[in-house]
Amino acid sequence: MQASSVFRESLVTGGKTLADVSQDISCQVENKPSRLWWTAFGISLVLLIYGGYCCWMMLWNGIGMWGLNKTVGWAWDITNFVWWVGIGHAGTLISAILLLFRQRWRMSINRAAEAMTIFAVICALSFPAFHMGRLWLGFYWALPLPNAFGSLWVNFNSPLLWDVFAISTYFSVSLVFWYMGLIPDFAVIRDRAVRMGHMTRARIYNGLSFGWDGAAKTWMRYESVALILAGLSTPLVLSVHTIVSMDFATSVIPGWHTTIFPPYFVAGAIFSGFAMVLTLLLVTRKVFKLEDYITIYHVELMNIIIIVTGSIVGIAYITEFFIAWYGQVPAESYAFINRATGPYWWAYWSMMTCNVISPQLFWFKKLRTNLVATFIISIIVNIGMWFERFVIIVTSLHRDYIPSSWTMFHPTMYDIGQYIFTFGLFFTAFFLFAKFFPVINMAEVKSIIKATSEKKNTQAH
Amino acid sequence: MASKENFLVGIFEDEDVLLHAVENIRDKAVKIKEVYSPFPVHGLDEALGYRRTRLPIAAFIFGMTGTITALSTQIWMLGFDWPMIIGGKNFYSIPPFIPVTFEFTVLLSAFGMVGTFLVVSDMKPYKWPRMYDNRTTDDKHAMVIDLGANKMSKDELRRILTDNGASEVNEKSF
Numbered sequence: 001m002q003a004s005s006v007f008r009e010s011l012v013t014g015g016k017t018l019a020d021v022s023q024d025i026s027c028q029v030e031n032k033p034s035r036l037w038w039t040a041f042g043i044s045l046v047l048l049i050y051g052g053y054c055c056w057m058m059l060w061n062g063i064g065m066w067g068l069n070k071t072v073g074w075a076w077d078i079t080n081f082v083w084w085v086g087i088g089h090a091g092t093l094i095s096a097i098l099l100l101f102r103q104r105w106r107m108s109i110n111r112a113a114e115a116m117t118i119f120a121v122i123c124a125l126s127f128p129a130f131h132m133g134r135l136w137l138g139f140y141w142a143l144p145l146p147n148a149f150g151s152l153w154v155n156f157n158s159p160l161l162w163d164v165f166a167i168s169t170y171f172s173v174s175l176v177f178w179y180m181g182l183i184p185d186f187a188v189i190r191d192r193a194v195r196m197g198h199m200t201r202a203r204i205y206n207g208l209s210f211g212w213d214g215a216a217k218t219w220m221r222y223e224s225v226a227l228i229l230a231g232l233s234t235p236l237v238l239s240v241h242t243i244v245s246m247d248f249a250t251s252v253i254p255g256w257h258t259t260i261f262p263p264y265f266v267a268g269a270i271f272s273g274f275a276m277v278l279t280l281l282l283v284t285r286k287v288f289k290l291e292d293y294i295t296i297y298h299v300e301l302m303n304i305i306i307i308v309t310g311s312i313v314g315i316a317y318i319t320e321f322f323i324a325w326y327g328q329v330p331a332e333s334y335a336f337i338n339r340a341t342g343p344y345w346w347a348y349w350s351m352m353t354c355n356v357i358s359p360q361l362f363w364f365k366k367l368r369t370n371l372v373a374t375f376i377i378s379i380i381v382n383i384g385m386w387f388e389r390f391v392i393i394v395t396s397l398h399r400d401y402i403p404s405s406w407t408m409f410h411p412t413m414y415d416i417g418q419y420i421f422t423f424g425l426f427f428t429a430f431f432l433f434a435k436f437f438p439v440i441n442m443a444e445v446k447s448i449i450k451a452t453s454e455k456k457n458t459q460a461h
Numbered sequence: 462m463a464s465k466e467n468f469l470v471g472i473f474e475d476e477d478v479l480l481h482a483v484e485n486i487r488d489k490a491v492k493i494k495e496v497y498s499p500f501p502v503h504g505l506d507e508a509l510g511y512r513r514t515r516l517p518i519a520a521f522i523f524g525m526t527g528t529i530t531a532l533s534t535q536i537w538m539l540g541f542d543w544p545m546i547i548g549g550k551n552f553y554s555i556p557p558f559i560p561v562t563f564e565f566t567v568l569l570s571a572f573g574m575v576g577t578f579l580v581v582s583d584m585k586p587y588k589w590p591r592m593y594d595n596r597t598t599d600d601k602h603a604m605v606i607d608l609g610a611n612k613m614s615k616d617e618l619r620r621i622l623t624d625n626g627a628s629e630v631n632e633k634s635f
Contacts, residue, residue: 228516228517
């Protein structure tokens with residue numbers, strides 16, 4: 001007795017039954033991977049190995065291998081950090097915020113989106129960790145642990161330290177949330193393995209499922225845990241990018257010192273995150289033949305979120321410019337005019353084109369329901385969001401207070417290599433996830449199957 | 462050897478049939494041991510007469526522990542143990558301590574609640590659960606009735622299950 005609106009389209013097509021759901025999703029785990037999977041996995045592994053070599057060289061010789069100079073002390077490292085953290089935000093938005101709003105369309109995309117969150121946050125963490133130079137001391141320095149200097153404690157007034165707590169909490173809570181969702185689905189694979197006689201696989205997946213039995217009492221507790229985790233993750237995800245933006249906003253650098261940063265960064269994070277979810281899911285649904293679960297309707301809804309957040313980001317860009325003029329602070333005005341017309345004009349206008357103009361194309365229903373157009377725009381948006389962080393960071397720094405220190409930033413192969421490393425890490429992890437873990441939340445999709453099929457029957461009448 | 466426990470396992474295909482069956486069967490004063498489902502069935506916990514879970518209280522207590530720990534640690538470290546002059550500001554003031562306090566609250570609340578959930582539900586990686594019917598993770602719901610706990614005869618219970626929409630009724634002993 002599920003209420004379903006006549007205005008809403010079906011979330012699962014193809015008249016699937018409960019058994020079909022188990023079969024379609026679990027068979028990806030049970031069957032040998034396709035040649036396409038091996039190819040994609042191989043390419044990711046090559047990126048990971050090349051990037052790993054660059055990271056090793058950089059660790060061995062120090063971060064002088066990067067292209068940083070005295071004026072531009074933060075560049076690709078923090079750009080990539082903010083970019084990856086931002087990408088992670090869509091996963092939590094889909095699984096937590098849409099759960100609180102009872103949006104059922106989240107159900108077939110939340111698993112992959114949360115996996116994306118976790119891998120993106122790992123990639124993001126690698127940048128500040130490497131930037132500390134001595135990776136092995138990083139954890140000791142960043143945490144308030146007793147030490148031989150007094151103890152001299154960490155500075156809790158610093159947004160960089162807030163970041164340590166925000167990102168590590170975000171990572172571990174997202175991991176727990178994702179894993180909680182996986183528990184019942186691991187049990188599905190376990191019981192299928194028992195029926196097929198694959199006892200080793202059954203034992204492995206039983207361990208992963210913590211001995212899940214699906215009792216009504218356990219489901220009741222489980223739902224309560226999921227709801228509270230969603231309630232905790234929602235302010236958490238908003239706080240994470242707020243704190244990331246405070247790394248800049250609490251400084252006195254013209255171009256960074258603005259109060260608009262927290263909401264603007266959060267909107268940008270969700271914007272880029274949805275773009276990355278689309279890029280990944282359009283490939284996943286094709287490779288794993290999940291067209292009945294991740295439908296055009298899902299793609300369209302995600303594209304609508306891209307219009308909304310993209311427009312918020314566009315308004316934020318314009319507001320920043322307006323305030324720079326209206327505030328009449330010469331340094332601030334110069335920073336913004338220099339962004340648009342100075343030596344980094346190309347980065348600024350790439351950002352404007354990719355982030356402000358390209359998502360507006362989704363106002364056309366033809367384009368937002370077209371998979372090729374969506375795929376291309378999703379990549380354009382991610383390029384644009386990378387440029388946004390680059391513009392904010394490098395253009396604000398490269399014109400220092402003394403004109404004699406004015407300079408440009410040029411990345412070396414090690415800057416590029418570490419970025420490639422994170423791509424390798426991200427895609428290797430994602431392909432392993434897609435092979436060994438169920439890519440769609442079976443239990444949640446099963447709970448809406450009946451509403452979907454009932455609606456199909458009424459339409460047929 | 463301990464005497465075997467005997468159960469009747471009624472298999473249901475549809476969650477709405479199952480919900481009505483649970484209500485009717487409980488009205489007949491039959492004790493249902495547990496119901497197993499492939500997905501959460503809304504209203505099933507009320508139909509079975511389960512008390513609301515107290516996990517939210519656990520989450521709150523863990524969260525408050527986090528708040529108090531983080532706030533008092535920061536005040537003690539920067540305010541008393543090693544006061545530092547940073548830009549001539551107060552040794553300690555509450556606003557800059559809020560972000561870390563918030564994050565630690567969320568961290569402790571989430572981990573504490575999930576840990577409590579695993580403990581009260583007796584879930585652990587090396588436990589092999591008692592599966593009355595292993596199709597319940599796939600597409601069937603199973604209602605389990607403990608024959609030892611009910612006064613009615615096995616045939617009577619079997620008839621009640623079938624009358625209420627069970628597609629099959631199996632016997633299971635452990």
